[in-house]
Amino acid sequence: MTTLALPRRWRLPGWGVCLLVALAAELIYFTLTTRHFADGGTGMLALTEQFVPIGLLALGLAMVILTGNIDLSVAANASLASVFAGTALEHGYGTLIAVLLAIAVGTAVGLFNGLVIAVLGIDSLLVTLATQFIVTSIETSVAGYSPPYGFASSFLRLGQGAIADVPVALLVFLLLAVATIAVVDGTTFGRSITLIGYSRRAADYTGITTRRALCAVFTLSGALAGVAGVLLAAYYNSAQPETGSILLLPAITAVVLGGVDIFGGRGRIGEVVIAVFLLGFLSQGMLIEGDSSLAVTMVTGLLLIGALVLKVMFERNFRASWAARMRQLRSPLSHLGRPG
């Protein structure tokens, strides 16, 4: 028998299965303890409307993190899109125009990020930190003192409506999730962004135009943030200039919880989707139980740390032997792959 000296496939054995089990346990727990949680199944579905925007942000962010970069501006970008959609509706434009405008604005911000990062070669953390500030200013300025509210019912249906008890927002999310999985797992582009995250230099030598791919990834992330903005505005029936900073932490948490390596190159979008539901139902269940939203933030933070600690332990135990684990523990800085 020939033994190839290839390293074993790195992926955590059954990380997705672990997430599914946790999700099931959580749903059962909340159904038993909280009366209004399940509501014959439909209540549970209706709850998803609340965290679908986070899921959309997580999809875009997951692709960005797969390339080894990060996009801190997604949440602010979604707010900006919601403000533009609201303003367009307020000025009497139709639903379609408002939706397209919001997605266009999100895409434009993403494209700006991508261009600055790819062409000027500046670290994505810095660029998106800056654009986050700038976008925040633009959105509060456009929204003005009284953000637009009270939209037409055809627009609201996107965030609040349901087709056969399944919320439209959930359908949109699932559709885009399937599309993202198809792109990342099934296309040359998807494989190339994973390779960029695994090794930028290898990607360069392979003949991938890494700059173009990076630019495209940030643009896609922006477009998804635009869709999230539409759903936000439609769900709350008002533009959401203040929501921006709140959605970033849960979105990043969902991506990390979904097993995507923060340094890029490893991760599955499908597991991110499961993590979105896990995190979303957890926060909604806690809110229904009467915890404050800041307690939820706290739990989200703890979950983020806990998931990572667990993953690091998984990772270290993977090659089994105790001596190997100790060697790994003593090796320098395996975790400091990139600044921050």
Place this chain on the structure above:
Amino acid sequence: MTTARDIQTVLPPEEDRRQSRAMIELLRRREVQVVAAMIVIVAVSTAFHPYFWASANFGYILADSMVIALLALGETFVMLGRGIDLSVGSVMGLSAIIVGFQIQNHNMTLLPAVLLGAVIGVVLGLGNALLVAVVRLPPIIATLGTLGVYSGLEFVVTNGNQVDTIPNSMTNLGSNQVLPGIPEIFVYTLPLVLIAALVLRHTVFGRSIYAVGDDAEAAYKAGIGVQRVLFMTYLIAGLLAGLAGVVFLIYTSGASSTTGVNDNLSAIAAALIGGTALTGGRGGAFGALVGSVFLTVTLTAMSFAHMPDVWQPAGVGALVLLAVLFDRRARDASVARRSKRRRWRR
């Protein structure tokens, strides 16, 4: 042929060149560039609004920038070690709230308040330090997590109340001026910056932070306790953020459950503007001070120019972009650096 004459004819140009090189070197320093830009902004603003030059306004600007200066100073330590701390603002807020309640309800005096703030900061910084240097999580994720935890704690601690009565004996520190334009609080904060600069430049510990930030593997092979150094940087960032909380109380005479939410990123921005690189190993303590004063001067100038307040975040963002654009080393080497990062991981 006297050699002495030769030397004399040769020496002056040599000396001259050395001087001009020193001059160029000085002009290349980020702190000097930022101060120059600051002078331009002050001059232009004064030309349009004579009040900008008033000592009261300068005192206000300096006092206003002290909180961010302390946060940015802590952030500088972390960033020099090639880390990032997203939670400093929340540590500051939590310290301000806890100390504020002690002052408000239990008549705590200044010295115990400062000590309490420092202890709170160190304890919260310890959380980050443990996660990054012992459990070894990536700093951005670990501190994002603690950001959530600490800002949640802020809400739990306040329990719906807020700090609003700080005795005048303390708030006067923020408004009294020892010299025209120099508030008392600045005099107390400056030594911290000087100590930090001394530690960074002239101690083995300070130099090893630079070494770790520049190339962790080389530092490890040179016998530096990499994790211990990193541990200390997060602890120091916590300590300074705890002290910043007390300064915040003195300056604003109040604190609420959302104190410090926006300061996390402003602190990073100030450190970046002051020339500390996110990629580690470059920057310094004075950069943090200069960067945060520059940030406040610019924002004040913006409001003097009748820009609405909502554009202030955009000003910060634009400054961050400019600061990075002017830093050629932060850009060109990015691809090479990325491959170096890769090497450690495998």
